[in-house]
Amino acid sequence: MTMPRYAALCLLLAVAAPAPARTPDDMERPFDQYSWVTTHNAFTSNGLIPNQSQTIDVQLAEGVRGLMLDLHFSQGRVRLCHKVCTGEDSATLADLLNDSILPFLDKDTEAIVSLHLEDTTTFEQLSDELALVPRLAGRTFDPQAWETPSWPTYRQLRDSGERLLIFSLSETNTGSFRTGTGVAHILPSIEYTVENYWSLGTTFLQHDYDCYSRWAGKGRRLDRSTIEGKPGWRPLFTMNHFHGVPFSPHAGVDNRFERLSSRYMDHxxxxARRKPNFVAIDFHEIGDVAKFAEWLTLSAPDAL
Structure with a gap:
């Protein structure tokens, strides 16, 4: 990144992003024009090798609006585990929704939260788990119910009550799920999002800043501009920015505004020919991630 460009970014940071990104002041733009702090392996704050140092409740309270979750079937339930579940101590998806996500949305009536699932369960296992969350009905975003020429605005989503967007990497575990007196909706990530390959490198000694599609082998380019069946709707862009093995002392380097903005501007x-909607990182409270996401929303040009 050239020094004039970096200096301009730093000036914009100081002026335009004084606080963590929570509910935007301007709610009239389509949802795909906002950017959010997103926590990678959001549930691992108490694990052996954590990606976060805070619980999901604290993350939400501090302005995180995207959560990446790994789902595995263990001990008869769908649990939040990274690769392997260690037993009944692993939290269940229903408990997370009933005890954290939905109460947070009840408390903050203007918040919109997105879940990004890496799901290894079966459709039946996931259906049974979601049936334990009766209050989820009517709370999840259903794009087929919207006939807007682009993504609904933030205000429209807020007013609709569909303030929980759920995306899944498992295409077989998407669609409508019966829960309570209605249904919950899960969207296929490969259709509704674009995403760069997730790793900066295995360890903090490696930094591969190239930005190429996670699904390049499936012909899904990072600059894909349309969603099939939804003309005028762009896929939401997840910018992954973390290592294979988390190391909290290095997060202060990876999560600096200069590192984030340089990767965004130069790679x-x-x-992608546009700004990211979800900035996915480890140890979100270290560095300048919230300020970077706020700068993207307020100041960054939306598309080339």
Whole structure:
């Protein structure tokens, strides 16, 4: 990144992003024009090798609006585990929704939260788990119910009550799920999002800043501009920015505004031809991630 460009970014940071990104002041833009702090392996704050140092409740309270969750079937339930579940101590998806996500949305009536699932369960297992969350009905975003020419605005989503967007990497575990007196909706990530390959490198000694599609082998380019069946709707862009093995002392380097903005301006923006909606990182409270997401929303040009 050239020094004039970096200096301009730093100036914009100081002026335009004084606080963590929570509910935007301007709610009239389509949802795909906002950017959010997103926590990778959001549930691992108490694990052996944590990706976060805070619980999900604290993350939400501090302005995180995207949560990446790994789902595994263990001990008869769908649980939040990274690769392997260690037993009944692993939290269940229903408990997370009933005890954390839905109460948070009840308390903050203007918040919109997105869940990004890496799901290894079966459709039946997931259906049984979601049936334990009766209050989920009517709370999840259903794009087929919207006939807007682009993504609904933030205000429209807020007013609709569909303030929980759920995306899944498992295409077989998407669609409508019966829960309570209605249904919950899960969207296929490969259709509704674009996403760069997730790793900066296995360890903090490696930094591969190239930005290329996670699904390049399936012909899904990072600059894909349309969602099938939804003309005028762009896929939401997840910018992954973390290592294979988390290391909290290095998060202060990876999560600096200069590192994030340099990768965005020099690599991800030319590849995706737009700004990210979800900035996915480890140890979100270390560094300048909230300020970077706020700068993206307030100041960054939306598309090349």
């Amino acid at each position: 991800c923006r030319p590849a």
